[in-house]
Amino acid sequence: MPDIFQPRAGYYIVLFLDVLGQSEELKGIPLLDKVANAEQMQEWADQYFKVVRPVFLLQNKVEETFRDFYSRFGEKGPDLIKNALAPIRAPGVLQFQRFSDGLVVFFSLRGDIAKMGPFGARVLLLAAASAQLMTMLEGYLIRGGMEVDDGIELKQGELYGRALLGAYELEKNIAGYPRIVLGAGFMRLLQSYIESSGNPDPLLRVSAEMAKHCSGLVFKDNDGCAVVDFLSEELAAMFGEKRGEVFVKMKEFIQDQMKKHRADGKIYPRLKTLCDYMDSRSVVWMKGGDGKGPEGTN
Numbered sequence: 001m002p003d004i005f006q007p008r009a010g011y012y013i014v015l016f017l018d019v020l021g022q023s024e025e026l027k028g029i030p031l032l033d034k035v036a037n038a039e040q041m042q043e044w045a046d047q048y049f050k051v052v053r054p055v056f057l058l059q060n061k062v063e064e065t066f067r068d069f070y071s072r073f074g075e076k077g078p079d080l081i082k083n084a085l086a087p088i089r090a091p092g093v094l095q096f097q098r099f100s101d102g103l104v105v106f107f108s109l110r111g112d113i114a115k116m117g118p119f120g121a122r123v124l125l126l127a128a129a130s131a132q133l134m135t136m137l138e139g140y141l142i143r144g145g146m147e148v149d150d151g152i153e154l155k156q157g158e159l160y161g162r163a164l165l166g167a168y169e170l171e172k173n174i175a176g177y178p179r180i181v182l183g184a185g186f187m188r189l190l191q192s193y194i195e196s197s198g199n200p201d202p203l204l205r206v207s208a209e210m211a212k213h214c215s216g217l218v219f220k221d222n223d224g225c226a227v228v229d230f231l232s233e234e235l236a237a238m239f240g241e242k243r244g245e246v247f248v249k250m251k252e253f254i255q256d257q258m259k260k261h262r263a264d265g266k267i268y269p270r271l272k273t274l275c276d277y278m279d280s281r282s283v284v285w286m287k288g289g290d291g292k293g294p295e296g297t298n
Contacts, residue, residue: 012161014104032044065131130230133250
């Protein structure tokens with residue numbers, strides 16, 4: 001007999017990501033009741049496949065980005081950290097859940113893993129920032145929310161509860177332009193570890209330092225929201241001498257999108273806000289090159 005899954009409840013770090021633009025593309029597909037024969041049905045299915053497949057493949061790439069960061073994180077650290085991170089790498093700690101063009105990544109904070117919470121937070125921040133970069137280079141934009149709260153797994157890989165709801169509402173109601181907003185629960189988690197820096201437990205002291213390092217991947221946006229800084233110096237350093245080339249490609253993509261949606265009173269301002277953020281990081285990304293790029297990047 002197959003093992004019966006035992007529901008698991010506790011605190012979770014949850015990231016909800018949404019690939020933007022697919023709903024508009026779906027509107028361009030005729031309604032099924034307009035299909036009159038088998039030939040039209042095949043054409044309709046081919047059109048549907050053409051719209052949905054790229055997003056499916058993009059979700060696969062984003063998921064692989066998270067798995068890659070997760071598998072490599074801390075592997076070169078001291079034995080104390082390697083041993084402490086062993087439970088984090090256990091099956092069922094980092095999981096993925098899909099909703100159409102949305103992707104949920106959740107990280108359990110149950111039991112002893114809770115001591116290493118900032119390590120999980122940092123993995124998610126790094127992977128989320130990398131996912132934003134990667135999707136832009138692929139010609140897509142994502143928006144998201146990350147929160148910490150309680151939840152329950154009623155089935156392997158299926159999370160329910162306030163943590164998931166909180167992350168979803170941040171993406172849907174707060175994010176607005178393509179960015180990943182960090183919720184109050186997530187920020188409280190980091191602050192609680194920072195305040196434990198004097199704890200006699202060596203793992204908690206290390207976690208406190210890791211929580212401080214997370215701040216390098218976060219910035220306070222103009223509306224006061226804490227947001228993933230996907231163009232931070234740390235991310236730029238990962239691209240080495242190619243950082244300028246990567247930045248120019250992303251900026252050109254955003255400028256093309258702005259031209260495409262110039263008459264759209266909803267989308268254009270959001271793209272402009274993203275463009276302004278990119279301009280604020282251009283010095284870091286164009287460093288070491290000729291400092292030249294598309295209009296607005298230097």
